[in-house]
Amino acid sequence: MASSGTAALAPRASAGGIAADRLRSLVERIERLEEERKALGADIRDIYTEAKSAGFDVKVMRQLIRLRRQEPQAVEEQETLLDLYRRALGM
Secondary structure (H helix, E strand, O other), X not given: OHHHHHHHHHHHXXXXXXXXXXXXXXXXXXXXXXXXXXXXXXXXXXXXXXXXXXXXXXXXXXXXXXXXXXXXXXHHHHHHHHHHHHXXXXX
C-alpha cells in the first residue's frame, strides 16, 4: 500500500514527463525578473523625465547611450560613413 501513496504524488511531481516543481520554479523566477524589469523601466523613464525637465534633449541622450554600448571602433566607423554620406549629399 505504500506504493499507492507514492503513486499519488507522482503526477504532481511529474506530469507527462515534465518535472512540475522545476517548471514552476523556473516560471516563478522569470515572473520575478519580469517584474524587476518593469520597475527598472519605470525608473529609467523617470530619469529621462528629469533630464528633459533639466533642459536636456532626451533623444540625443538615447543616442549617446546607444553609442556608449558599442565598441569604439564600430562608433568611429559609423561616424566616418555618416560624414562621407553627408558630404556626398552636400550637407
